[in-house]
Amino acid sequence: MDLLNRQPQYLGVTHPVSLSYPTPREIHISDLLIQELLRQGTFESEYETRRCEVIIDKFDKLVKELIYNISREKRLSDTNAKEAGGKIFTFGSYKLGVYGTGADIDILCIAPRHITRDDFFYYMHHTLNNFAEVSELSSITDAYVPVINLRFQDIPINLVFARLELAKIPNELEIKENSLLKNLDEICIRSLKGSRDADEILRLVPSLPAFRTSLRCIKLWAKRRAIYSNVMGFFGGVSWAILVARICQLYPNAIAGAIVSRFFRIVYQWKWPHPVLLKPIEDNNPLNFRVWNPKIYHDDLYHLMPIITPSYPSKCATHNVTQFTKKIMEREFGRAVGIMDHIMTGTGKWSDLFAKHNFFGRYRYYLQIIVLSDSSEKHLKWSGRVESRVRYLISKLESIGSLALAHPFAKGFNKIHHCINDQMVKDVMRGVFDSTPINYKNDTELSQNIQDVTDTANIRVIYTTTFYIGLEIESGSRQLDLTWPTQEFIKFVKGWDKYDEKSMGITIRYVKSVELPSEVFDDGEHLLKRTNIRS
Numbered sequence: 001m002d003l004l005n006r007q008p009q010y011l012g013v014t015h016p017v018s019l020s021y022p023t024p025r026e027i028h029i030s031d032l033l034i035q036e037l038l039r040q041g042t043f044e045s046e047y048e049t050r051r052c053e054v055i056i057d058k059f060d061k062l063v064k065e066l067i068y069n070i071s072r073e074k075r076l077s078d079t080n081a082k083e084a085g086g087k088i089f090t091f092g093s094y095k096l097g098v099y100g101t102g103a104d105i106d107i108l109c110i111a112p113r114h115i116t117r118d119d120f121f122y123y124m125h126h127t128l129n130n131f132a133e134v135s136e137l138s139s140i141t142d143a144y145v146p147v148i149n150l151r152f153q154d155i156p157i158n159l160v161f162a163r164l165e166l167a168k169i170p171n172e173l174e175i176k177e178n179s180l181l182k183n184l185d186e187i188c189i190r191s192l193k194g195s196r197d198a199d200e201i202l203r204l205v206p207s208l209p210a211f212r213t214s215l216r217c218i219k220l221w222a223k224r225r226a227i228y229s230n231v232m233g234f235f236g237g238v239s240w241a242i243l244v245a246r247i248c249q250l251y252p253n254a255i256a257g258a259i260v261s262r263f264f265r266i267v268y269q270w271k272w273p274h275p276v277l278l279k280p281i282e283d284n285n286p287l288n289f290r291v292w293n294p295k296i297y298h299d300d301l302y303h304l305m306p307i308i309t310p311s312y313p314s315k316c317a318t319h320n321v322t323q324f325t326k327k328i329m330e331r332e333f334g335r336a337v338g339i340m341d342h343i344m345t346g347t348g349k350w351s352d353l354f355a356k357h358n359f360f361g362r363y364r365y366y367l368q369i370i371v372l373s374d375s376s377e378k379h380l381k382w383s384g385r386v387e388s389r390v391r392y393l394i395s396k397l398e399s400i401g402s403l404a405l406a407h408p409f410a411k412g413f414n415k416i417h418h419c420i421n422d423q424m425v426k427d428v429m430r431g432v433f434d435s436t437p438i439n440y441k442n443d444t445e446l447s448q449n450i451q452d453v454t455d456t457a458n459i460r461v462i463y464t465t466t467f468y469i470g471l472e473i474e475s476g477s478r479q480l481d482l483t484w485p486t487q488e489f490i491k492f493v494k495g496w497d498k499y500d501e502k503s504m505g506i507t508i509r510y511v512k513s514v515e516l517p518s519e520v521f522d523d524g525e526h527l528l529k530r531t532n533i534r535s
């Protein structure tokens with residue numbers, strides 16, 4: 001037998017830690033977990049599942065139709081235009097099988113080489129704009145992965161696009177082979193990567209049911225503890241998925257309750273910056289794309305908690321983590337280890353694990369970053385821009401000696417203000433607006449509100465998003481002066497080429513815990529999910 005060429009009998013970069021099968025106790029704990037996840041509403045209903053399938057099917061048809069129409073416009077014959085084809089792939093949490101109510105559906109649209117990115121974004125945006133079922137449509141063409149965000153019958157959808165070096169895209173097309181990436185531009189490669197990663201993750205976990213239940217649990221926990229946000233410097237969906245998949249590899253026969261318990265212990269004790277990998281990084285690098293490698297690339301050395309995406313070209317999904325966000329996540333891992341010990345011994349409940357964070361009760365002082373604009377379209381872009389830069393402020397705050405911790409809250413609070421006089425405008429700009437705003441849940445409600453008020457008076461509508469950073473001052477420190485980092489941050493974000501002084505603004509101020517607006521204590525019903533901008 002050829003021992004050298006024999007494939008390892010396990011999935012992952014090391015042998016499993018244990019091949020044990022579940023004990024009756026672990027089976028019981030896992031049943032309780034599923035009951036709790038059901039109680040918490042993390043599983044979508046059959047009706048929702050069906051609705052998503054119908055929507056995905058519509059997008060598949062739409063993409064094919066669009067490719068046909070653009071092909072005809074480019075003077076392809078009817079036969080060639082029909083044969084041009086087109087295909088969609090879902091990816092992200094939907095593809096991984098952990099989609100839950102309120103989550104987004106990520107869709108990759110694949111086109112043949114004669115359809116450019118500009119063609120696709122232009123035609124898709126204009127087509128969708130005419131659909132009655134579509135709301136909150138926005139194209140973000142300058143993002144790291146350009147995306148069209150929308151709601152279709154109120155379900156959030158993210159569309160990314162890649163064109164392949166092929167004249168036709170048949171329905172049977174698969175995108176697993178690295179050779180398909182040859183001659184593609186960087187943006188297409190990034191856009192394909194989400195789908196290729198999802199396929200790899202699914203291939204690399206030993207038991208899908210255990211993986212899915214564990215991942216649902218970890219996602220719910222991370223959201224409740226407000227540490228679910230790639231953009232703010234925590235982990236995002238794919239990072240949590242890879243981490244859970246790695247624990248599944250280490251315990252290939254375990255079930256969800258046991259996986260989750262080990263998850264917290266292992267992640268808590270992980271020797272960062274040792275990377276989390278699901279398979280060896282493909283470093284023979286046939287196509288010469290940049291692959292995560294701290295031995296070659298100096299930047300990669302700065303990744304504090306590297307979690308590496310499995311598909312070629314492998315990247316670090318957690319490059320946004322800062323010293324402070326690492327500290328916050330480690331604190332949460334530690335808390336969870338303690339709770340899990342109680343759950344496993346029967347002295348604690350799963351609901352303890354999912355208890356809501358106490359971010360707004362935890363600190364005496366907060367920084368409040370108020371981002372404002374005078375139109376909803378501009379605001380979506382401007383507030384998204386600031387949100388994606390908050391972690392730079394956090395990095396700057398790390399160098400302030402008297403600050404033990406600057407803790408960014410995972411999401412911003414959106415509001416619309418109908419200002420009836422200049423004083424109200426000034427108040428909103430200073431962040432004094434607790435009594436004036438009208439919260440909005442979606443665009444329809446929003447435009448209805450605007451209609452109601454603008455019909456009756458001369459009103460200035462201002463949109464705000466407020467981000468919070470909790471401040472923990474070093475014991476013994478008496479003074480805290482954050483003028484320099486906050487001013488620098490404002491200068492930095494205003495340096496954006498689309499920044500318009502007349503219609504946009506940003507203010508940063510301190511607030512004491514007793515001055516926090518009441519909105520921050522609700523359950524976050526009105527927190528709009530941000531657009532999916534990666535940077």
Ligand code: ATP
Nearest residue numbers: 092093094103104106194197230236237238317534
């Ligand atoms: P959620 O349930 O929050 O939507 P998700 O896994 O779908 O979780 P998204 O933020 O919607 O996460 O992103 C969709 C996909 O895009 C991810 O699964 C991943 O493949 C890719 N992606 C997003 N952010 C990153 C990142 N920082 N690094 C690598 N890939 C990313």
Ligand code: MG
Nearest residue numbers: 092093104106
């Ligand atoms: Mg998603």
